[in-house]
Amino acid sequence: MNMNRNWTFLLAAAIGVPSATPLSGQNLPVTYERLKNSTREPGNWLMYSGDYNSWRFSRLDRINTQNVSRLHVKWLFQGRHEEKFETTPLVVDGIMYLTRPENEIHALDAETGRVLWVYRYRNPPRTYNCCGRVNRGLAILGNRLFMNTLDMHVVAVDAKSGRELWKTRMHDYTAAGGYAATGAPMALKDRVIVGMAGGERGVSGFLDAYDAATGKHLWRFNTIPQPGEPNFGTWAGDSWKTGGASTWNSGAYDPELNLVYWGTSNPWPDYNGDFRAGDNLYSCSVIALDGDTGKLKWYYQFTPHDLHDWDATQIPVLLDGEFRGQRRKLMAWANRNGFYYLLDRATGEFLVGKNFVKQTWMKEFDDKGRPIVIPGNEPTPEGIDSVWPGTDGGANWMSHSYSPLTKLLYVFAREERRVFTKDAVRHPTTGADESDRPAGRPIFARRAPRFAPEESWGKVTAIDPPSGAIKWEHKVVSPPWGGVMATAGGLVFGGTFEGVVFALDARTGQRLWHFSGNDKVYASPISFLAGGKQFVSLPVGDVLITFGLD
């Protein structure tokens, strides 16, 4: 790849130490203007990824490379739940809002962890989530918090009282193989954008917008083109009806372009593409939608006709900088298929692609950024164990982070292989196979078995965005299920599958601090101010641990 080395970035806001946040008198409402300018409120964490650029970067520097060795536990929130604790809390002027499995919202004093109110949403006994009865977080706009539910509702809750304000059904959660919603919504202007899950269950994916004040449905973008729409013919026969392509994580937003960026999941069935010949648009893609209308501006498909469950549901990271001598609005994306991508986010033009973990499936990109696939990596009936990355990918849903200080993208990557097995899957509408299920009811594609933990590992990888070059790696024992957060203090925080919470030197990858949490981390860190002090929070096991200095 020819890369222009003259790379500079514009910072949306100056990096600096903010003034202390007041201990009381929470500054509601959180207006759209505040969300657009969230970088001016570094003591708060106003949306899932910290800002619309999805940098998951804290501009706080009170905890830094010089004093991080003194970081210690300040308080705990006891989740007391057996499900994976995947939440990213929000913090607004000293009040923390977090979701606890399945669909509870807890408001806490962010300085002490003391609970202020609790909202409990009651799901039906059976829901159709593929991978745990989990929730990843909230959005806030005005005085309202927004949460997706496992039974496919969006709820708005009053941020001061925890009272439910409205509840809107997105879809019949029992339809097809079953729908669910687990990702954090994203609020912008007067609306909230929500995704859905079910790519393993033969659903038909979409992204929705709802009026923040009333819950009224505003628009829907179907991630599988409907008859008469462009790209409808990328699914053989009627496989489009059950093609998956869900939108189960969160997205990013460019207010200037008014474009919402969101990643889409695998096509269904995951490991058997026999009856869904074609590229299967817009699965395994990033879609750019007009925030007002939901109309598609552009798309880029990372993995056409995916056969490995390599969802493109990572969080898009938006950057501004020069590329080949031109100032560009860019998007950095470390994908589950093992490749890092740089795209022009105004047009969707493919600029850079380079693997950041071991990969065996792609020979090269063509001029348009379409992968030229190496034959022999497809799932087989007997199982194929030589494909890298594995089905959980080089990256998954966990957040990446970008630091404007180091100009590096940090990815907590997974190095592993799996056995990919192709099994007979019944056609979803003709229903002919040996299954005893009713005709037309999809059965699930096979998941791939994993190898022993010793045969796989994880690594925090620092990527140079314009080139995709890896600047450093910090290896850990197991492939992670947690994300990372860079800070103005020159640190990168994260947590491992064994529960080691760490702070790395953002410039070198050297570990400067650790804490033995001794349970699995399934979430990404945040940082905030409370009582004039900086804190770092991360769920470990079923406990949200909050660290700070004296």
Next chain:
Amino acid sequence: MNLGEGGAAHRNLRLAVCPVERQATKSDRLLLTCLLLFTAAASAQENPFTTPQDVEQGRRLFQTHCSYCHGSRGEGGRGADLTNGQYRMGGSAAQLYRTIRYGMPGSEMPAVRASDDDVWRMVAFVQKIGSAGLEERATGDTAAGKAAYEKKGKCSTCHSIGKEGGTLGPELTDVGRRRGVNYLEESLVKPEAVVPINSRAIRVATNSGQTIIGIRLNEDDLSIQLRDTSDSLRSFLKANIKEIRRDQPSLMPAYGSIFSAKELSDLVAYLSSLRGAQ
């Protein structure tokens, strides 16, 4: 309680559904009644998929859905050892079906995503590995094998039968029920062929020049824990370790060069006779 859709098992199990919210004064009796009803219904359900072909399909499905946690042969690891025939949620076909279909509350065991028929096939395989040796009879001299185990082999240094013996290697109290003759032979001649995740050997070389050999018990990025060859529990900070080697996963000697063919046959016969508490 929601028992899901489809399948003959569901229809029968649904008979056992009981209300769960009642007055406390009646709760104990009600719960007992529910449990008895459920147990009766569950125990009565037979697996409709038990042919050798079903078991083989179940083995493949097990690799896909279960092997990461339970090991490729069900020997355990992150998940429970499934070869010992002891299951928390019960070992009848219907109880195993329910465990696989709906998962195990309070544990990491999820509901397995597979068709009802395939769940039954996995049940058939799990029941097979839980009693792999039951139908087999080795041809060697059991008494001679016992002597070889205790004296020439010194097997009890690392393995235990009942409460007697070491803890470095897997317990053998009921290995004859859990393992077939071929597996036992392979374990003696080529012990590195299949090493359960929880019995993998490591060699730790410390910065101070020590080398400690043992079975890896736990590990994260900061430290590693093992049971050394003298049966002591050890923990090392990785900052104090120069090298960790994992290239010889079994500590057990290859007995093919230690025992004669007859002695091996006798030892297999003795191991095969170990069926645990009846």
